[in-house]
Amino acid sequence: MTEHTFTIPQKSMDMGKKVSDYINTLTKPLGSLGRLEELAISLAEMKNDPFPSVSPAGILVFAADHGITDEGVSAYPKAVTEQMVLNFLNGGAAINVFSRQIGALLNIIDIGVANDINHPQLLNKKVRYGTGNFLHEDAMSLKEVEKAIEIGFEQSMEIINKGAQCLILGEMGIGNTTASSALLALLSGKEVEAVVGTGTGITEEGLQHKVNVIQQSLQNRKPDPANPIDLLTKIGGLEIAGMTGAMLGAASKRVPILVDGFICTIAALLAKQLSPNVADYMIVTHQSVEQGHGIALSLLGKKPILDLGLRLGEGTGAAITYPIIQSAALMVKEMATFDSAGISQKH
Incomplete structure (x- = not known):
């Protein structure tokens, strides 16, 4: 890279x-x-x-698993990542509905799901079968991080070459709010409690457990907050690295990036660390209810367009906001x- x-x-x-x-x-x-x-x-x-035209939109959904789910930090089991990818491929998820509504190009990318998925529409770009459990080991190797960023970059180039005039990034990965919260704690310098939310809907007891796991992980891994590659290596996610690369790709081609919710905003912060100009090409589409999102947006220096109480991910908030951005161009x-x-x- x-x-x-x-x-x-x-x-x-x-x-x-x-x-x-x-x-x-x-x-x-x-x-x-x-x-x-x-x-x-x-x-x-x-x-x-x-x-400028923003039509059609191109949507890239990166899917990957997280070893940290072994610590019971999510309301859903790891198997849901694979099951949801099949739902995307069969057209039944929220992002499929909103993608059809806005006439977007949509690609589903396996960048690190823990199992093999065979489907003609799936783009298999698997770097590894899920990340390591970063409580006990690094999430991935330096080479794997660089490969995931490169895949994201290449996927953005491909969808832009097919005609996408703006880029929406989505993700699927059980456990990815834990990785994102850990990353945000370091990027913001704030206490872990201030940036951790309930993710897919854990209990109060589960939330405290999630905070404890992240705190211990950060002590064990000691990532460098000033080095985005080190952050991804030690506590990151493959889909987060993929989105980071895709943002860099879009900006290099002057293609607007429609930033979705919490996890997508963490990828945006990492992309900005790698190349500050990338932020000039970002439009933050909505305010997520995930606790750390407001902190992440203040670091990014961007104001969201909508606040609908969303916390789904997949790129859904960006797809819902897209018609407003299209209205601006058509005006x-x-x-x-x-x-x-x-x-x-x-x-």
Whole structure:
């Protein structure tokens, strides 16, 4: 994994200024479309295009298992990862519903599920059969982290080459809120209790156990908070590394990244550590109810568009928000100006 892989262009502030001026000529009072106008300007800066398109969206769902589930940190057994991947492939999950609704390209990627899954639609990019239990050993090797990031990068390139104009990232992996909370504790410097939530719905007793497991793991592993590769190696997840790589890939091609919930935001923070410019291409779609998400968003320096009390993952929050982002792009492209419509402006 070489440094040049992460060459990310600067966003075009000049184009943003041009589009901002143009928006002010559209048939509406100044600023009356609020954050939609901000979104349209951001998209123009990202794509260096006055009339940027975000259609179709490309969705990549990375699936992987976590060894830390052996410690009883999740409400669901590890087997659910594989079962949910089959649900994705059979079109029955929430992300399938919302993907169909918005006409997105959708790829399901096995980057580290604990069992082999045979299905013609599955992209098998398995790095290993789940991570190690990071209470007792590193989650993965340095080589495996680099391979997972590279796979994510390549998958983003492939879906962009097929026509995706923006990228939505999703994940499936029982135990991944534990890995994400551990990563956030180090990235934020906050106490573990402040960043750990109930994940898929554990009890209060289960939550305290999860906190204890993470605290002990961090003492055992001692990852370097300033080194994203070391963080992933010691306490990360294969799907988190895959999403990190995919974000770097999208930004390198000026493709907007629609950041989903808690786990996706942790991947965004790691991508930003690897290449700070990547954050310029991120739009945070929603506020998750997972406890650490607000802290993660403040570190990322981004404001979410929606707050619907979501905590599913899979990329669902980003897919639900996509029509709003599409509205911002279409507003600039299709609205008349005062001159073209022959409408008098206020004095």
